[in-house]
Amino acid sequence: MSDPxxxxxxxxxxxxxPTAALRYAFDRFDETEGPTVVVNAAPRTESVLAAAGEAWAxxxxxxxxxxxxxxxxxxxxxxxxxxxxxxPSVGExxxxxLDDATAPVGLCLDSVSAVVExxxxxxxxxxxxxxxxxxxxxxxxAFYTWSGPIEERTRRILTRPLDDVVRLGxxxxxxxxxxxxxx
Amino acid sequence: MCEDTSVVLVVEDEADLAxxxxxxxxxxxxxxxxxxxxxxxxxxxxxxxxxxxxRRMPKxxxxxxxxxxxxxxxxxxxxxxxxxxxxxxIIEMGFDDYVRKPVSRDELVSLxxxxxxxxxxxxxxxxxxxxxxxxxxxxxxxSSAELAESDxxxxxLAELEATEQELVGSAELxxxxxxxxxxxxxxxx
Numbered sequence: 001m002s003d004p005x006x007x008x009x010x011x012x013x014x015x016x017x018p019t020a021a022l023r024y025a026f027d028r029f030d031e032t033e034g035p036t037v038v039v040n041a042a043p044r045t046e047s048v049l050a051a052a053g054e055a056w057a058x059x060x061x062x063x064x065x066x067x068x069x070x071x072x073x074x075x076x077x078x079x080x081x082x083x084x085x086x087x088p089s090v091g092e093x094x095x096x097x098l099d100d101a102t103a104p105v106g107l108c109l110d111s112v113s114a115v116v117e118x119x120x121x122x123x124x125x126x127x128x129x130x131x132x133x134x135x136x137x138x139x140x141x142a143f144y145t146w147s148g149p150i151e152e153r154t155r156r157i158l159t160r161p162l163d164d165v166v167r168l169g170x171x172x173x174x175x176x177x178x179x180x181x182x183x
Numbered sequence: 184m185c186e187d188t189s190v191v192l193v194v195e196d197e198a199d200l201a202x203x204x205x206x207x208x209x210x211x212x213x214x215x216x217x218x219x220x221x222x223x224x225x226x227x228x229x230x231x232x233x234x235x236x237x238r239r240m241p242k243x244x245x246x247x248x249x250x251x252x253x254x255x256x257x258x259x260x261x262x263x264x265x266x267x268x269x270x271x272x273i274i275e276m277g278f279d280d281y282v283r284k285p286v287s288r289d290e291l292v293s294l295x296x297x298x299x300x301x302x303x304x305x306x307x308x309x310x311x312x313x314x315x316x317x318x319x320x321x322x323x324x325x326s327s328a329e330l331a332e333s334d335x336x337x338x339x340l341a342e343l344e345a346t347e348q349e350l351v352g353s354a355e356l357x358x359x360x361x362x363x364x365x366x367x368x369x370x371x372x
Contacts, residue, residue, distance in 0.1 A: 092362030125312045126365045130353060137354035156319035
């Protein structure tokens with residue numbers, strides 16, 4: 001595992017391969033440090049769990065399912081909170097999970113692209129700003145995934161409230177791009 | 184009255200209770216009182232920052248007043264202050280907070296403070312987004328050298344930083360307030 005980002009940092013991980021960003025994020029969490037909140041805001045529950053399951057024991061995760069699927073359909077066996085699938089519900093459930101977890105060290109929000117798809121860049125921006133501030137105040141680390149291509153302007157807007165961006169190319173999982181213009 | 188004093192609209196058909204709310208709140212805010220739904224609609228304009236709405240009132244119910252407020256210009260935070268327990272009908276109502284009567288003085292002050300603060304965060308967050316969007320547009324159109332030489336771009340970055348200062352403290356918002364802030368997304372992109 002390569003070095004995790006500093007405590008209190010928020011990183012957007014842009015992927016071109018399905019679940020590559022999730023695996024990148026999970027590779028940088030250390031379950032011995034404390035619980036991790038995994039927010040599933042995309043309709044790919046199985047991928048989230050598969051990636052998480054490979055990384056560490058399920059009991060270390062607090063999975064917040066905001067996929068909009070019913071609890072029966074998701075068949076999640078980790079700690080589960082089923083929130084609504086709208087963006088305010090994602091934000092509320094994410095912050096609640098961070099606050100409820102005892103000394104959370106990690107957050108993985110999958111995925112920002114799904115959030116933008118179901119709402120707007122403005123709403124996604126508010127979500128990222130407010131969650132990122134919470135992560136900083138808790139001294140945790142957060143990864144926010146983006147699946148597929150992203151316009152440069154959108155990337156610059158969405159990373160303004162964050163600290164860094166990592167772009168994962170096809171077949172490449174460690175390519176790091178320094179965030180310019182980020183806080 | 185100071186120009187930036189927040190305006191609170193109290194909509195309550197029990198006159199004694201309306202007086203109590205007004206007496207408590209007018210120490211900090213400009214307070215307007217309406218004793219029924221029709222008066223509430225007349226008293227509301229876009230200068231109102233926070234509305235406290237009873238649900239059961241003569242002439243026009245609180246939910247109808249809420250619809251009027253949401254359809255009218257302005258971006259008012261609304262709390263239902265009512266003896267009516269919440270039921271499934273609240274899902275579509277679009278309020279920011281829901282408080283059961285009776286409400287103590289401290290609860291009232293805390294409720295309005297929270298809503299005014301959330302409203303201020305919302306304004307700052309929208310400003311921050313607008314500035315970030317403008318910065319991103321320039322950054323994708325101009326070279327690094329052009330940006331470095333631009334006084335306008337410098338001012339834009341300074342404004343972004345100033346807005347971030349206004350948002351200090353947003354990490355202490357409750358989860359419910361975070362949801363409400365994200366939900367208040369009325370301004371067009």
